Amino acid sequence: MQRALSTRARASVLSSAATKYRAGSLSQQVRFAHKELKFGVEGRAALLAGVDTLAKAVATTLGPKGRNVLIESSFGSPKITKDGVTVARAVSLKDKFENLGAKLLQDVASKTNEVAGDGTTTATVLARAIFSETVKNVAAGCNPMDLRRGIQAAVEAVVEFLQKNKRDITTSAEIAQVATISANGDVHIGQMIANAMEKVGKEGVITCKEGKTVTDELEVTEGMRFDRGFVSPYFITDTKSQKVEFENPLILLSEKKISAVQDIIPALEVSTQQRRPLVIIAEDIEGEALAVCILNKLRGQLQVAAVKAPGFGDNRKSILGDLAILTDGTVFTDELDIKLDKATPDMLGSTGSITITKEDTIVLNGSGSKDAIAQRCEQIRGVIADPTTSEYEKEKLQERLAKLSGGVAVIKVGGSSEVEVGEKKDRFVDALNATRAAVEEGILPGGGTALIKASAHALNEVPTANFDQQLGVSIVKNAITRPARTIIENAGLESSVVVGKLTDEHAGDFNKGFDSSKGEYVDMINAGILDPFKVVRTGLIDASGVASLLGTTEVAIVDAPEEKGAGGPPMGGMGGMGGMGGMGGNVLLTYTLVQSREAILTGNPHQEKGTQERGDSTQRYNPLTLTPVSIDFVLLLRFALHRETVDFLSYTSIHSLTQSSPPARPPLILNIPSPDVDRNHVSIWDCITAFNDLKLNKKYKYIVYKLSDDYKEIVVEHASDNSDWEDFREKLVNATSKSRTGAVGKGPRYAVYDFEYSLASGDGIRNKITFIAWSPDDAGIQPKMIYASSKEALKRSLTGIATELQANDTDDIEYDSILKTVSKGLAG
Incomplete structure (x- = not known):
């Protein structure tokens, strides 16, 4: 086989091959790896194995005597935690079919954590119990769809029963009790959360951050929260909490959309010169400006993030004005003829710290003067008092006033080491989320007691259409006792005896449960062992939904592992992108010279403008040159650009495996x-x-x-x-x-x-x-x-x-x- 083809011949090969693939759909044009499938019992058994492995790891953390989990970190020290969602996210299994089951269970934990902020371990335990029983019944010949309907009917009955028996939280002591339970029995954490809520109110803003001392500290500081998050997840600095966190950032405020990169270069230069992060708050940021920010953030060149400005129309202008007062910055607006590309350092705001999630942003310790903030608040109060102000406007003004004057409680988590601070911060966050859920929707007796009482009373008369649906109800009846059983077993006790006594002897007392930390039967409400209703409700619904859906799975499909040394498909040995193996697989296919995205999408590698003389032939060239490249890569590139998943592509020469030296010099x-x-x-x-x-x-x-x-x-x-x-x-x-x-x-x-x-x-x-x-x-x-x-x-x-x-x-x-x-x- 010739080591190289002539330029014209190579172009001809590529053109004909591209034309052949152009006739089909994109899914046909790009060759993907082959798949492995498992059907029926075999597929569900593999999924169950993955679910069991992940749930076993997570379940060890449940209850006051749950154990810690040690997780390897890619960088730095290993992480010690009792946080269920952290443990779940750390699990990745070698077997791809088992990993499918584990990943779905991770979704249960993540969704519960996202909605309720706690209860991820309980949700994981419930999902495992429901799915394992579903698999057994389907294997015995039950209809999986009827089982699912029965499970859904049972869950609705349990939620209704718990709704009737929950109680509202009324005192600071109850807030501390909820937080203590969620923090795995740490009274200090519970009391600190209660103190924070007392200072800023139940609706106030409370945030946790790592402190710089060995003790935990609580301080109330000036700040503001608004309901807009980061524009792109690529700005995230803390992958575990999915947040952007900056200390002492600069703030760029713009009333208009930002798309041109020239508009943000002055602010980026200031950020670089002062070695401080930059947060851009604008109507929107898109195009080149967004791409440059993301690219340089990923490369580590800049600490930058972008947030859409809150509100709409005139209300947005007013809120940006509030932020300017709070941060001592300037709002860039066309009305005042203040242009972004003329930005100077004194026009940028500044704040002590900022935390950005996908849903909201918290600004702390803005550089604005207290007098200016107080004057702004008085101005807002004056407009509220004006009799000509409409009720709608008053509502929006009250919201602005509360955000600007309310303050933020900051809990600084201390410890003697980074590992200790990280583990304790996880428990603070869980406790804070659980407390907010309890304030929002009420409380139930904790330790799994409420679900045990629901098992005894709520599912006796659930209407069903057939025997298989009744089996679905029975699956839920048994499964909802698993959280309490796991808590008891983690304490080293026999769960069957305790649960039996709670469902028989103490069945009539809704609040009577078992204190695993002391080994006693107590009134859980009076003992301060409480669970937020929202956490229990969310965990049960999420767990039953995914677990029952898994039970209806008949086929599991995964990518097959690549065989070592295996050749690629035909077409002259043009294997995967850059690999070019198979059938000798070492042919240098072509220099592909294309001018534009349009040329790639049409499959015509010679739709260019401009030429370059090289030797005895004339080659056309353009901004994207691949040298040399397999057909697979051209098709993959066309597919990517068609879907607009890339804005630009940098690609260097791929040499044939049989070549000892690079080919003749191309215009790379x-x-x-x-x-x-x-x-x-x-x-x-x-x-x-x-x-x-x-x-x-x-x-x-x-x-x-x-x-x-x-x-x-x-x-x-x-x-x-x-x-x-x-x-x-x-x-x-x-x-x-x-x-x-x-x-x-x-x-x-x-x-x-x-x-x-x-x-x-x-x-x-x-x-x-x-x-x-x-x-x-x-x-x-x-x-x-x-x-x-x-x-x-x-x-x-x-x-x-x-x-x-x-x-x-x-x-x-x-x-x-x-x-x-x-x-x-x-x-x-």
């Missing part, structure tokens, strides 16, 4: 996002050649790469065989780039350095080629963004890099510290 072009130009292009062929001279020929000790002044090429700025580290370091420290205004300042660079060191053990000498991304903190924001965007394209092209380092300060490029990192401390 990669897209990078640019604030000022619609399409910029970066040529990196010379960069690869220089790198190969360093790696293979040892011609150089280091190479420094830069972007050209017009940001259209990556070029070799310095390539030297000088082994003096200070000479290399000086090249980075003195590097410059042009800003968006043309001013010259400190500039980013890419570099590779061939480290050679002796092992301290005396076992010889090692070489490690290290990629260094130099991005000084005082560089301009535009160069930093573009360098960050094109880094991956260059790095992927340089095959043989052992280590990557990010350096933002001169201290980051000291030889001894870098060598320690590169050698992992093994250098002598």
Whole structure:
């Protein structure tokens, strides 16, 4: 087989293949991995195995004598927790069919946590009990749909029974009791939650954060909460709690939509210069502006988040004005002719901290003066008192006044170690959520007592259409005793005896239950062992819904594992994206030269404008060049762009496995996002050649790469065989780039350095080629963004890099510290 095809022949192969695939739908055009299926009993048994594994891990945490779970962390110390949803999210099973069951149970825990804020362990235990019994009955010949209907009827009856027997929470002592139970019996946490609610009211804002001392602290501070969350989940800084949390951020307030990246560059520059996070609050943020924020957040270049402004119309303007007063900032508005691209540092607001979830935002300790805030509140009160103000306007004004003047209670969780603080904070959050649920919908006797009494009284006369539906009711009747049984068993006691006594001897007393911490039968309400009705209700509904649905599953489908060494499909051995294996699988297919997204979508790789002479042939080129590439990749690319799942694509050359050297030089072009130009292009062929001279020929000790002044090429700025580290370091420290205004300042660079060191053990000498991304903190924001965007394209092209380092300060490029990192401390 020829090692390479002529340019024209290769283009012909691609064009005909693309035309062939273009005739079908997108699902037909892109070849996906084959699937594995399990049917009937076998499929449900696999799902049940996964459900059992996850539920067993979660159930160990339930009750006052539940155990802790130790979870490995990708970074830092392991995590110790008794939080059910945290344990559930940490579980991932090797068997894909079992993992399907586990993932669905994770959804139960997550949904319950999202709605009620607590009760995830109870929901998990209930789901396992319902599903396991459903599987047994379906295997015995019952109709799964009738079982599901019976389960749903039973759950409705239980919820109605609990609704009639719940009671409202009335005292601070009851609030403390609910919080204590949810915090696994920690009286201190319960009392602290009660104190916080007493200070800001039951409807007030209470938040938990990690403190800096060994003790827990409660403080009430000025702040504001509004019902808008982050624009994109890519801004999240805490993946466990799904929140954005910033300390001392800058606040950009805009009345209009922001789409052009030029509008936010001044604010981003201020954020970078002051080394502070930036939060953008605007009517909306979209297009280039949003893409640049997300990209640089993901690359670690900026701490930034975007939030839609609350309210609508004139009310939105007023709330933005309130935020400006609170943060001592300026609202950018067309009416006052204040333009975003003219932003200066004094126009940005500031606040002590900000917490953003997908639903709301809490601003704490704004920099606005107390006098200005008080004056704003008086202004709002004056409008409320005006007899011409409508009732609707008064309602909105009251809401604004409450948000601006109400204050926020902040619980600072202390501890002697990061692990201790994290575990305690989980319990504070659970306790706070449970308390809010109790205040909202009332309380029930805790410890699983309410569900045991419902099992004894609520399900005796549920109307059913047939025997299978009656079996569904029986499944729920038995399942709802499982939370209490698990609590008792975790305390080391025999659950059958205790539950039997509660359903017989104490069946008539709704509040009579079993205190597992003391081993006594008590009045649970008087003993302060309480469960929020909302938590129990939500957990039962979520668990029964997913578990009964699982019971109706007849087929389970997963992606089949790839066989090692297996070849790809036919078509000349063009395997998966970049793999190109199979049937010898090592054919260099083509240079694909396309001009635009439209050219890709139409399947015509020669729908371009512009040409480039190369040798004896004329090749057309455009902003996206793939060199070389398999048919699979072209189709996958077309599929991705058709669905608009990507805005740009950076892709480097994929060489045939049989090639010992790169093909003839193509016009390799990669897209990078640019604030000022619609399409910029970066040529990196010379960069690869220089790198190969360093790696293979040892011609150089280091190479420094830069972007050209017009940001259209990556070029070799310095390539030297000088082994003096200070000479290399000086090249980075003195590097410059042009800003968006043309001013010259400190500039980013890419570099590779061939480290050679002796092992301290005396076992010889090692070489490690290290990629260094130099991005000084005082560089301009535009160069930093573009360098960050094109880094991956260059790095992927340089095959043989052992280590990557990010350096933002001169201290980051000291030889001894870098060598320690590169050698992992093994250098002598």
